[in-house]
Amino acid sequence: MATVAEGIRYAERVVSGEILACQYVRLACLRFLDDLKNGEARGIYFSRPRAQHVLNFYKVIPHVKGNLVGQPIELMDWHIFILINIFGFVIPLIDEKTGERVLKSDGSGKPVMVRRFRTAYNEVARKNAKSTLSSGIALYMTGADGEGGAEVYSAATTRDQARIVFDDAKIMIKKAPLTLGRFFEFNKLAIYQEHSASRFQPLSSDAHSLDGLNIHCGIVDELHAHKTRDVWDVLETATGARLQSLLFGITTAGFNKAGICYELRDYAIKVLRGFDSNVAGAIKDDTFFSIIYTLDENDDPFDENVWLKANPGLGTCKYWDDLRRLAKKAQEQVTARVNFFTKHMNRWVTAESAWMDMIKWEKCKYIAPQHELNTYPLWVGVDLSNKIDICAAVKVWRTNEGHIHVDGKFWLPEGRLARCSRQMAEMYRKWAALDRLTLTEGDVIDHAQIKEALQAWVSGESLKEIAFDPWSATQFSLSLAEEGLPLVEVPQTVKNLSEAMKEVEALVYSGRLHHTQNPLMNWMMSNITVKIDKNDNIFPNKSTPEAKIDGPVALFTAMSRVLVNGGNKTDFLSTLDPIEDLLML
Template sequence: MATVSDGITYAERVVSGEIVAGELVRLSCQRFLNDLEHGPDRGVYFNEDRAQHILDFYDFVPHVKGALAGKPIDLMDWDIFILINLFGFVIPLIDELTGLPVLDEDGDTVMVRRFRTAYNEVARKNAKSTLSSGIGLYMTGADGEGGAEVYSAATTRDQARIVFDDAKNMIKKAPKTLGRLFSHLKLNIHQERTASKFEPLSSDANNLDGLNIHCGIVDELHAHRTRDVWDVLETATGARLQSLLFAITTAGSNKEGICFEQRDYAIKILRGIVEDDTYFAVIYTLDEGDDHFDEANWPKANPGLGICKRWDDMRRLAKKAKEQIAARPNFLTKHLNIWVTAESSWMDMDKWDKCPETASDEELKNWPMWAGIDLSNKIDICAAVKEWLDPAGHTHIKAKFWIPEGRLETAPKHIAELYRKWADAGYLELTDGEVIDHGYIKAEVMAWIAGDNLQELGFDPWSATQFSLALAEEGIPVVEVPQTVKNLSEAMKSTEADIYGKKFHHDKNPVMTWMMSNVTVKPDKNDNIFPNKSTPENKIDGPSALFTARSRQLVNGGSTPDMSGFFADPIIIGV
């Protein structure tokens, strides 16, 4: 019988290094242990009875495939860890009108589940669909939710039926237990007592409107070419007090899609770049630099290796991938859970976080300063960065950001929430309307650089020609910096060297930190680099402005040579 302590012990063993695990799994386990100890400080509590309830439910859930078909599922430790996270953590239900906790008839605070979204990424054949099918059944008829609507969704109806059919077969193979709770038809599982249902859904988002979802399970999220299904399901959970949108997937190759966007957001939560107490994430994959063909690394992506996934099958696939290059991408994505075409992250965010703070305004005004502007387009973030060079050769920066308030209505929900949080804290300025007023930004920039020892202000001529002309008319020394590899590669490498060499100081602006974590690179054959972004919504305007300023600082930031006396002592040919 699985117990809550099994899940806690798993997390402790991962963190201690006793269990082979990648960095992202260790971070997930550390987050769990931290929240057990410190969660109550911010209103997050762990309810062991709730966590045990879902584990006890699995005592009645049978295997549906293979030699163990019909026998009760023996949950693996990593399964237990996921389940007690999703169903054990609770928070007080808050009345939206009063802002106060809701009380029950006995005067006790009503508690609801903490996690509303979950991202589970793991290599194939680790029984993630089996785990998800059990969750779907639990939330259909054992969660105490009246009229629960549970759906498994995928790009095709056949894919969506994998989770659903496993759930239906669980009922068939356990007629005396699950069969007493649920009835089923070809494409429907239902519970008459609570008027609840569980059904598969295809990816036609136009047919998903009007849903009132208690649980949405999105299978193989990496295969979704658009974000339509995810957005519709996410919107449809809003009316439920403790709904769950659960993504299960292996790695893929489309870094522009919704899966990579969710993955990127999940990693930022795990690494502490973004705070979101409603989002659970666990990602089983190899670490950067790991040898793909070293068996010792395989459990990082395959927590069920040796239990539900065979070692000999992994060895066979690895041998084929090593000998046949054409087979390698499939082995990396499906069996090592590695995104094969995604560009690599540029910045070591741990080193960025450890950078010292920018000097005081009193000191900065005495040092030469270069500025960079990234106006982007009129419906997106605008960024400005000031970069000073101190007498010791250290860099100091400050950043400023603007965005039209109307843009928040069209941004993905999790991004819009970040923008609002930063705006409330004074790190991001919301401007009126749907578009940026460049005249307003010009006045803001003029005021921001007033009193500084400005050397040059760099800008991208592609989007800011009129803006730069307006600044030039005010006497500002503006310089075009086209966004090319030639201009930005050395600026990026120089910035990186300063950060790694502890010679870079920044103002701890969380918007800039988020954007730095979004920068990806793919070196060319000459080892040149250029800033790209991991997903369309992961903006990099701040870093672009920084590299623009750094590009000009590299050109004219050295000391001016003393030319006096040069012509008084010329070199005479023949002497």
């Protein structure tokens, strides 16, 4: 039988280094032990009976999958740690009108105690039995938590996804009719307990259908897949009438760093650091529990010695041989790496079928000082896209040793903010505030403004060429040519961009490319997807309409000229056909 002592011992073993763990798990354990020792000074108490009560409940919960179907679940030590955190810590209930502690009605003079944690965030790699843990919590909150009329919901992006936790809970009842079957009944739509008027139901992500709920427990499965924050916000709002509600987010790592999941993850990390008030950016929040099982920043995802950090159930509910097979596939096939990194190493990337290894890209941090860059030959790639979206210009300097330095400028019409998603508008405003994006007035880009900015940007440098795609940029290029700037057309074809992309990739992997860590450029680079043709050519595509790639395309355009005889200067007039030539006379 699982005991509270096992959960405490787990924390101690993590902190001592006996159990391999990442920095965030170690912080969660340090926070727990610190609260055990010093929590009462802040009005936080640890109730062993309450913690043991939820562990006892799991004694009657059977496995529902695999070769252990029907047998009682034996909680792993990390499961026990999570449960005793969420259900063991309590605080006195405070009367909001008087500010005084609410006392029990039995005349004992003791205060009413309620759970401390109202929100929990659990991020761990796939196949570590997090759904099993969540299904047990859902059943416990429905019928064993002493809450009258409890409303418990599992929510996800689709009803089928939401039913995973729900259906597992239903099978648990079926497999344990003499234990769980005495407490719960169920039908296709709900699990319910008649004597307490409580129920557990799955919900889809249609936030408009969630109004009017009075939630005791909400479990949001695979939170990373939620494109908006609507479901989370509605569920959080619906817990206000309960004294000790719980909103529980469970997830693996994902791709959308602009979504609610990554936002919560960022907050969770700051809370984990919050037990040390001297840490910059730390947040004190005694109502928020978080634990994140992932690799540390410098860990090699293909080193099996670190896999336990992201997979605490490895060797118990997840098999070493299977993970080794997936790692081998990811090493050999670039397209398999994203899935391996996110689902099995619990690392976040941005695009589902990303071309660039963003871990390597983000390590290319150093760029030479401007006075040194001025001595190197410079090529500029321009991608004007269209007049109602992002326009990009990227500088590429080449050193005598073959290293490449990259910097970029971006423009966006301010009117675009009203036509894109709320999340993208917030990101664009953030990048503009960081001076990494220029918002221009109106609904369309003024190419004259870009021309003026581009002239000033390259002034005083060893400019070889400005390379551009002639499609939709004829007038812009003519106006630049009139200023005497060296221009050359680079149509965006497989022939022109494939080798440039491969060269950029090789430079990044060898550590010979250096860039300014512009977050807008980083985001765009992570959005690139590719499809390899029968001749091993590649061409940049984007994963979604809002996943812009203009900056990288401008980089590839410039790089294509660097690869052509060292980017020898080409007379712009010689690239025009006779009709265009006559028009200029």
